[in-house]
Amino acid sequence: MDPASLSFAVVGMFLTCCKGYEFLSNASKAPADAQDAARRVLVEFDILRTWGKLWDLSPHSPEQQCPEKFKFYLTNEYTRHGVFVALSAISETFTDVRRLDNKHGIVCYYPVKGDRVSFDSFPPFDRVGVRHLARHHIGRASYQDKGQIYARDVTNAVQSPRVPQDVRDFLDGRDDPLRLSRGAASKADEETKRALGLSKTKMSLLERCRWSIRDKGRIKNLIGELKRCNEDLQRLCHFDALAQMIQTLPAVALLANKNFMDLHKKADIVKESAQDKSSPIAAGRERLAAMARFKARLLTPSKIANKYQAPWRSLEQRDYHILSSSNPYSMGTTLKNQEPVFVEWQSYRGKDNRPDAHAEELVHELGRFLSVPDRPYDFRGLDCTGLFKDHANDRYGVVYSLPARLRDLPRHMRTETLAIYNPSTLTNLLHNTRAIADLGARFDLAKKLTYSVVALHTCGWLHKNICPGNILFFAARPAIGESISRTRKDWSRPVIVGYGLSRPDDIAGQPKERDGGAWASRAPQRPESLDRETIYQHPDKSTNYRRRFRHSYDIYSLGLVLLEIGLWQNLGESGTTFSGDAYEFRQMVLKSLVPKLWGQCGAIYGEVVKECLTISTDDVALAEKGQRDLALKLAVRLDKCVA
Numbered sequence: 346m347d348p349a350s351l352s353f354a355v356v357g358m359f360l361t362c363c364k365g366y367e368f369l370s371n372a373s374k375a376p377a378d379a380q381d382a383a384r385r386v387l388v389e390f391d392i393l394r395t396w397g398k399l400w401d402l403s404p405h406s407p408e409q410q411c412p413e414k415f416k417f418y419l420t421n422e423y424t425r426h427g428v429f430v431a432l433s434a435i436s437e438t439f440t441d442v443r444r445l446d447n448k449h450g451i452v453c454y455y456p457v458k459g460d461r462v463s464f465d466s467f468p469p470f471d472r473v474g475v476r477h478l479a480r481h482h483i484g485r486a487s488y489q490d491k492g493q494i495y496a497r498d499v500t501n502a503v504q505s506p507r508v509p510q511d512v513r514d515f516l517d518g519r520d521d522p523l524r525l526s527r528g529a530a531s532k533a534d535e536e537t538k539r540a541l542g543l544s545k546t547k548m549s550l551l552e553r554c555r556w557s558i559r560d561k562g563r564i565k566n567l568i569g570e571l572k573r574c575n576e577d578l579q580r581l582c583h584f585d586a587l588a589q590m591i592q593t594l595p596a597v598a599l600l601a602n603k604n605f606m607d608l609h610k611k612a613d614i615v616k617e618s619a620q621d622k623s624s625p626i627a628a629g630r631e632r633l634a635a636m637a638r639f640k641a642r643l644l645t646p647s648k649i650a651n652k653y654q655a656p657w658r659s660l661e662q663r664d665y666h667i668l669s670s671s672n673p674y675s676m677g678t679t680l681k682n683q684e685p686v687f688v689e690w691q692s693y694r695g696k697d698n699r700p701d702a703h704a705e706e707l708v709h710e711l712g713r714f715l716s717v718p719d720r721p722y723d724f725r726g727l728d729c730t731g732l733f734k735d736h737a738n739d740r741y742g743v744v745y746s747l748p749a750r751l752r753d754l755p756r757h758m759r760t761e762t763l764a765i766y767n768p769s770t771l772t773n774l775l776h777n778t779r780a781i782a783d784l785g786a787r788f789d790l791a792k793k794l795t796y797s798v799v800a801l802h803t804c805g806w807l808h809k810n811i812c813p814g815n816i817l818f819f820a821a822r823p824a825i826g827e828s829i830s831r832t833r834k835d836w837s838r839p840v841i842v843g844y845g846l847s848r849p850d851d852i853a854g855q856p857k858e859r860d861g862g863a864w865a866s867r868a869p870q871r872p873e874s875l876d877r878e879t880i881y882q883h884p885d886k887s888t889n890y891r892r893r894f895r896h897s898y899d900i901y902s903l904g905l906v907l908l909e910i911g912l913w914q915n916l917g918e919s920g921t922t923f924s925g926d927a928y929e930f931r932q933m934v935l936k937s938l939v940p941k942l943w944g945q946c947g948a949i950y951g952e953v954v955k956e957c958l959t960i961s962t963d964d965v966a967l968a969e970k971g972q973r974d975l976a977l978k979l980a981v982r983l984d985k986c987v988a
Contacts (some may be wrong), residue, residue, distance in 0.1 A: 356406065358433060361432075361548050362436050363390070365438070366387070368552055369382075369383060369386045384610060384614055388614055391594065392626070395597045396578050396582075400414050431577040431578050435571065440547035440551055448563065450558060452558075582625075595629075595633045597977075599637055604644075605646075618630055636803065639721055640803070640804045642718070660731040661733055665677045668764070673843075676767050678763060687747060691708045691740060691742075692740045711743075712731075725793065725838075727748070730744045765820065766820060770815075770816060771813035772915060774834070791983060794907070794910075795907070798811070798976040799976045802977075807896065807898075808843070808844065809899065811841075814843070817841075897961070900979070907950075916934075939951065942954055950986050956979065
């Protein structure tokens with residue numbers, strides 16, 4: 346079989362494997378032991394889907410189309426052969442019902458009579474109807490030859506190839522890829538079409554069955570086998586692809602999951618599997634476990650969560666010395682042990698500029714979100730220690746610990762001057778830096794900020810106020826024998842703040858946004874002319890603040906930030922005027938500024954920014970269901986930007 350045809354065969358085998366995973370992972374109404382097994386299978390399915398996403402494949406991809414990226418990946422004969430046999434092994438694991446029963450303790454039943462699948466007796470090998478085979482013998486496959494339909498015992502036929510020993514030796518690092526037998530690869534290519542046909546036929550019959558667990562102690566054998574097959578696929582990837590799998594696995598696995606109990610159990614399962622450090626993506630499993638646990642805590646209803654932990658820690662303002670500042674944040678120290686802290690102010694005044702009980706409750710809700718422990722690193726945030734109430738100014742102070750690199754400094758390397766700890770914003774960085782930053786540094790910063798939005802959307806939250814003023818950079822860790830420098834910031838570690846308007850993405854209709862009230866009093870109102878406070882809001886939102894916030898609005902704000910990073914200048918310093926309405930401003934940016942990115946950052950970066958700024962928000966169904974993974978798609982494309 347020629348390489349192009351084999352590429353389509355590999356796509357077909359991938360889709361067949363996805364059907365097998367879906368068959369065993371669907372156990373929503375099954376007993377507890379079956380649900381636990383289904384969760385473990387689903388974890389491996391998430392990893393296979395993440396691998397497929399590397400090559401633009403999904404469980405719903407059309408079989409007649411092979412993405413160009415995947416075709417290029419399969420141009421190598423060794424890779425093409427190895428990927429097919431690894432996927433064939435996964436398919437055979439699901440469709441070999443005898444092994445499912447004997448080795449893995451899973452029994453398949455027919456939905457009509459409820460009879461257990463039997464391999465003791467088979468009908469005659471002469472002509473039989475396909476309907477008869479489908480009804481009575483899952484272990485048989487049919488094929489058509491010269492217009493006649495025959496049956497053959499697939500257990501005695503040429504089986505879907507297991508991972509060959511020479512491939513296994515190479516994957517385990519015990520052999521040289523040049524020693525791969527080309528004759529064996531050619532022979533496998535010749536049998537590919539028949540193996541794929543058998544696999545698809547057996548899978549179509551298997552999908553008509555139900556399954557149950559006969560021996561739950563053997564499920565670990567099945568999970569181990571699926572895990573090894575996934576690892577075979579991973580070892581066939583280059584280093585950059587593995588790094589991308591590790592980065593994107595949490596988002597692929599958790600975007601659609603909203604059940605906090607299921608997330609807690611999934612975190613336990615993944616944490617257990619992550620103990621095997623020999624896996625190529627062991628770090629990805631650890632990230633998935635951490636993200637699943639954090640999202641589960643976020644989604645746990647407050648009535649349940651409050652039984653185990655306080656919603657947020659109430660502090661006393663008198664225990665802190667806070668520097669006065671015109672910014673929405675300040676630096677301070679604890680009076681007890683002189684530890685520097687970062688304080689962000691959140692007002693609870695209403696529309697009439699008076700204290701509002703509902704606005705105060707929104708601040709409490711924000712405190713619960715910020716106080717959830719073990720926040721994943723991808724959030725690029727600070728650890729919140731609690732909130733105190735500033736009665737004189739009708740506001741709360743949200744207290745954060747400084748980054749660990751500054752918090753753990755020896756006493757002789759610290760400074761008593763709080764202003765030295767004061768962070769710089771991205772706006773200040775772009776304004777004060779004389780020389781343009783290295784292209785690689787700009788790409789790195791853009792990727793980190795994009796993956797922060799991915800993490801936020803994965804956990805079911807919207808930021809709603811992404812702008813350079815809410816992206817901070819703290820002082821770099823001083824060298825040995827030196828003290829902290831006020832001017833030397835760590836530009837490689839951005840910190841995102843400004844969560845004052847942040848909300849869950851599915852909060853009961855978000856009525857506070859539609860009917861005004863306390864939320865409207867805290868959000869920027871529609872201006873008569875644009876300014877730096879409003880240009881980062883999507884035109885649909887900035888012209889109508891009662892409109893429900895969507896994921897695409899965060900993407901638009903991110904796009905303007907990426908534009909500034911790519912050009913390495915603030916929008917106000919690029920000859921941009923803020924006159925006119927928000928739609929005219931967007932058109933001006935797309936016409937005058939975005940085209941400059943092709944020359945400075947390349948076509949990929951320019952296309953990503955352009956897509957952020959032109960993203961559609963008209964389709965309500967897309968806004969409700971399909972927008973959660975918009976940031977992930979953009980992040981995957983940005984990963985291609987290197988310098």
